[in-house]
Amino acid sequence: MIDAILNMLLYTLLAFTTGIFTVALAPGERGLRAEPKQQTAALMLGGIVIVLFGYVAKLAVTYADFFAISYLDALMTVIADHAVGASFLYGSLIVVLMAVVWLAMAKNTALRPIAAGINLVFIVLLAFAISLSSHSASLNGLHGMISSSLHMVAMAFWIGPLLVIGLYGTSLINALKFHQWFSVVAVFSLLLLVTSGFIMMGEIAPEYVNSWMLSYGQLLLIKHILFIPLLVFGFRHLLSLSGKGAKLSPAERQKSFRAEGVIALLVFIVTSWLTETEPPHNVLRTLQNEPMSPLMDWFLQEPLLENQLISFSPGIGGVLLLVASAILLVGALVSAWWFKKTVIVGVLLVGWTLVTYSGLMISAGPGDIPVNLTVHDTIEEAIAVGRDNEQVELLAVFEEEQEEVFAVYQINERHLAAERLKVEDDGYRKYLDASVEIENGFLTGGDQFMDTFMFTTNDWVDNERASTYVSLGYADKDIESVEIELNGEWRDANVKNNVFIHVESTNETFPEAHRYLIKPINGKDLEVEKRQFIHEGHSH
Numbered sequence: 001m002i003d004a005i006l007n008m009l010l011y012t013l014l015a016f017t018t019g020i021f022t023v024a025l026a027p028g029e030r031g032l033r034a035e036p037k038q039q040t041a042a043l044m045l046g047g048i049v050i051v052l053f054g055y056v057a058k059l060a061v062t063y064a065d066f067f068a069i070s071y072l073d074a075l076m077t078v079i080a081d082h083a084v085g086a087s088f089l090y091g092s093l094i095v096v097l098m099a100v101v102w103l104a105m106a107k108n109t110a111l112r113p114i115a116a117g118i119n120l121v122f123i124v125l126l127a128f129a130i131s132l133s134s135h136s137a138s139l140n141g142l143h144g145m146i147s148s149s150l151h152m153v154a155m156a157f158w159i160g161p162l163l164v165i166g167l168y169g170t171s172l173i174n175a176l177k178f179h180q181w182f183s184v185v186a187v188f189s190l191l192l193l194v195t196s197g198f199i200m201m202g203e204i205a206p207e208y209v210n211s212w213m214l215s216y217g218q219l220l221l222i223k224h225i226l227f228i229p230l231l232v233f234g235f236r237h238l239l240s241l242s243g244k245g246a247k248l249s250p251a252e253r254q255k256s257f258r259a260e261g262v263i264a265l266l267v268f269i270v271t272s273w274l275t276e277t278e279p280p281h282n283v284l285r286t287l288q289n290e291p292m293s294p295l296m297d298w299f300l301q302e303p304l305l306e307n308q309l310i311s312f313s314p315g316i317g318g319v320l321l322l323v324a325s326a327i328l329l330v331g332a333l334v335s336a337w338w339f340k341k342t343v344i345v346g347v348l349l350v351g352w353t354l355v356t357y358s359g360l361m362i363s364a365g366p367g368d369i370p371v372n373l374t375v376h377d378t379i380e381e382a383i384a385v386g387r388d389n390e391q392v393e394l395l396a397v398f399e400e401e402q403e404e405v406f407a408v409y410q411i412n413e414r415h416l417a418a419e420r421l422k423v424e425d426d427g428y429r430k431y432l433d434a435s436v437e438i439e440n441g442f443l444t445g446g447d448q449f450m451d452t453f454m455f456t457t458n459d460w461v462d463n464e465r466a467s468t469y470v471s472l473g474y475a476d477k478d479i480e481s482v483e484i485e486l487n488g489e490w491r492d493a494n495v496k497n498n499v500f501i502h503v504e505s506t507n508e509t510f511p512e513a514h515r516y517l518i519k520p521i522n523g524k525d526l527e528v529e530k531r532q533f534i535h536e537g538h539s540h
Helices: 004-025 040-067 071-081 083-103 112-132 135-171 175-204 215-242 250-272 294-299 316-338 341-364 380-383
Strands: 310-312 364-366 392-401 404-411 415-424 428-439 447-455 467-475 479-486 491-492 495-498 501-505 514-520 526-528
Touching: 004 040, 004 112, 004 250, 040 071, 040 083, 040 112, 071 083, 083 112, 112 135, 135 175, 135 250, 175 215, 175 294, 215 250, 215 316, 215 364, 215 404, 250 341, 250 415, 316 341, 341 364, 380 392, 380 404, 380 415, 380 428, 380 514, 392 495, 392 501, 404 501, 415 467, 415 501, 428 467, 447 514, 447 526, 467 514, 479 495, 479 501, 491 501
Parallel strands: none
Antiparallel strands: 310 364, 392 404, 404 415, 415 428, 447 467, 467 501, 479 491, 479 514, 495 501, 514 526
């Protein structure tokens, strides 16, 4: 909940600050008679620093608790070693520079647009600094950070001016001239927002319809539905400001912009709540540890079987609701174009939102049961299942018992993965949830990389235990042996072809701090310390 509140504040402050600078950049008749005071932007910037520190402070509490260290030590550790700390340091530096530029130059009417332009460049840099600790960055490194940054920049440049106009809209000097520059900014920002959004959705929630079974997917769907009313109001303002739609009075125009601003704030709230839920890399795996969304459960017309996913298969009720949704949307567009009263557009869009959500939910029904019961002829064939567009190379096979093997393999020359396979009389069968993956290990891990994954529910072992620990790693030298210290005791790992694996299930919960001792055939032993486990199968 704290993260959600912090995110909501951050998005709002960033957008409003961007709006202040964007409007200030517009000279003369293209802008406002009365703009936010100079101190308002400074207070907003100060708020951004406080929110960024809030992330650090919250994580420090967790570190202090977890590692039994003082809060001050935990705070310094987060700032020095964690991406959240880097975001705070870089972000604070950028904010200070922005405040200095604004307070020094904005008083001068001639210099105010220059100061605004400089600070808008800083806004872009600030978005990159904030995105260092984003979900996308943790999943896909630099590529994820860039897509997250562009998404944030597009959001701020589109929504920010709307929030400012919503408060100061009656001070608009010339609506047509304002439209001439703002429509270009809005359209470009919208295209960037949609493009970066699709990229991030593919990275974070690749199974879009199936993700509706989870809280994350429900929030993502609601966010996407709320995006359409924003576009309708954008369409209304585009036509009204250009003189081709309903001629709104200054008061009604401000009311209309405020309505769009309220929808934008709702989108911020939903987006903030998204950070409180785990992104579903694999929906079925996530459902092993998280209950199905009660909303999805309520709308389902028939119960699902064990390990069954959903599909989009509308029946008569779903089709009727979606048709009604289309009619309401057309009505909202016509009202936005011709009607002066904002309340009419608002009522139609509220109806559209409810009907669309209900129509989509009622159209979801039982789908595939992806538990793979197929017996594959070879291990290579088994590990390639579900990776049709990826290059999979088997690195080593470890025979633990007569009826199982552990396969360690490389994906796209980037990721190191391991999977447990059941040995049948005529081949190999996959388990539902018996794989781990060190993402981008071969790109960012250096000469050696390793991690220990902790599971509380999984298929790595057949007997029921409180916890299962799977240690996986790689070293670029020929390895003689690898030992892993867990809970103060050393145990030998299986080693072959420069990779190693160790699987242990126990009723105990081990301390997170652990060590690896890699003994090469030639050269010095290498000891690696790790502070924590990777939980539930993914290392980023």
